[in-house]
Amino acid sequence: MIKAGILGYGNLGRGVEAAIARNEDMTLAAVYTRRDPGNLKINTPGVPVKSAEALEGGEEDIDVLIICGGSATDLPAMTPKYAALYNVVDSFDTHANIPQHFANVDTAAAAAGRLGLISCGWDPGMFSLNRLYAASVLPGGEAYTFWGRGVSQGHSDAIRRIEGVVDARQYTVPVPDAVARVRAGENPELTTREKHTRECYVVAAEGADKARIEQEIKTMPNYFSDYDTTVTFITAEEMKEKHSGLPHGGSVIYTGETGQKGMKHVIEYSLKLDSNPEFTGSVLAAYARAVVRLNAEGRTGGVTVFDIAPAYLSPLSGEELRAHCL
């Protein structure tokens, strides 16, 4: 049995917890929190909730710690810190800072004889794998990534910070025509605006100036100003009824050529997810298994999904995999 700890019990931490429950060779040893453990009730009966401070001495009886924090400030500090004490897995997704984060985790884990996997999930994660496999098989081709239709929590949060907004949900939506052109092998050059639209559902405070809110959303730099954005005001009841889930998904579409005649090939990987955090948590759980096994074989330092042979993710033996999956 692989004993896993979860640090952080937000949407992602609960997603990992749910995933561990469906993996028969894994058990949830403890949930660690920076909040008051006495106030935190988790879904798994009989599993202790502890203060994050309990992790400090490196003496917790866990094979791997799955760190479920935010990429902005939590993970850059937490993952290197705990990689010096435990095998760790995180879902760091601030692209520009991956080299620095990787270096920090690699140094800490290598010195401690531990293994630290960063940037795991579906993007970065499963989508990254598919970009790499496709580019390796068809060198010189073009990779397109489309996200959605799905809820972007970062964009939803950005809308909620606007004055007069009570609640908000933002869906990222791929432009169907762009997807169709890529699938057809046209290899189009697409601007940000041509690839995705943004649909916003907003509950406004009573008496709030809706025209101003809509204008503030549509002109918000980085988040919305480069996109065709629609804003729909709804009631709190409608928000609860129709927009309480966290669905997501998307596609990596890679087109490339072979041979002297330029034969065309299209490789497409797509996800349609009812729950973004539960799927992401499931990816983290499978990779936690791989990290424990690889470290047991003596592998240490920092790694990404690129460095892990697929067989390590599965509880099945090599014989079973060759017989049933190959």
Next chain:
Amino acid sequence: MIKAGILGYGNLGRGVEAAIARNEDMTLAAVYTRRDPGNLKINTPGVPVKSAEALEGGEEDIDVLIICGGSATDLPAMTPKYAALYNVVDSFDTHANIPQHFANVDTAAAAAGRLGLISCGWDPGMFSLNRLYAASVLPGGEAYTFWGRGVSQGHSDAIRRIEGVVDARQYTVPVPDAVARVRAGENPELTTREKHTRECYVVAAEGADKARIEQEIKTMPNYFSDYDTTVTFITAEEMKEKHSGLPHGGSVIYTGETGQKGMKHVIEYSLKLDSNPEFTGSVLAAYARAVVRLNAEGRTGGVTVFDIAPAYLSPLSGEELRAHCL
């Protein structure tokens, strides 16, 4: 530069040759043939064509031998034989015999300090990887594999063996309704007949009994009797004009659930290929790179695509991959 040899110069051998030409870190060292090398003209200028006998002493200056033979009789003998002399890659696809073939290659390669990769291509190969990744992330789900629309060379050959048939091309076609039900997460139980149909285009000899030919095709056991099969007689000119390519493709669709509420997720990997042998050859070339690198690190014995970390397939460094693909 990775020096690759190709053994066997049929459709697949030419596909590997075309792939090597598009990989800047690989060079084609020689093509080996069991036919008379003097009669074989290959597409790459300046590359020697040699008798397969030249491989016997293990002294050819190649880093890896890509064996492009048939699974029925060629590969079971050839891959273990040459795995005792060189690093090898094959595309063995007789599913039931994979365990025995793997054992033979593993034993030969391990004893010689070489690495032998079997069953590489797209199915087995890229499709297998996607079945494994999906099943590892969503345990307890269901994998569906659909092939086509594409030319099955085995089925085309089977038709050509019927008396009165001059030429034939058979397309395997997924049933759209079955694909739609799987994509919708219905988890249907599907019979062979419900998953695929078979379209046959046949050039009959002058005066041949077309009704008898059609009957023989539709009742042929294993190949056609379990499928809804259509037979269309065409002229030799039409065959050449419309059916001279070898397109193929298909999808692996995996559906699974997470959490206590049973959130549904659909993972789909699909290929749309203008040329089956050129794409398969491209997969073999990328894995040949991985085999050379892994053997240089000391890895020996038998492996499949499951055992190879994705980063080994790419000519890019770990830093480059983390910066551009992750």
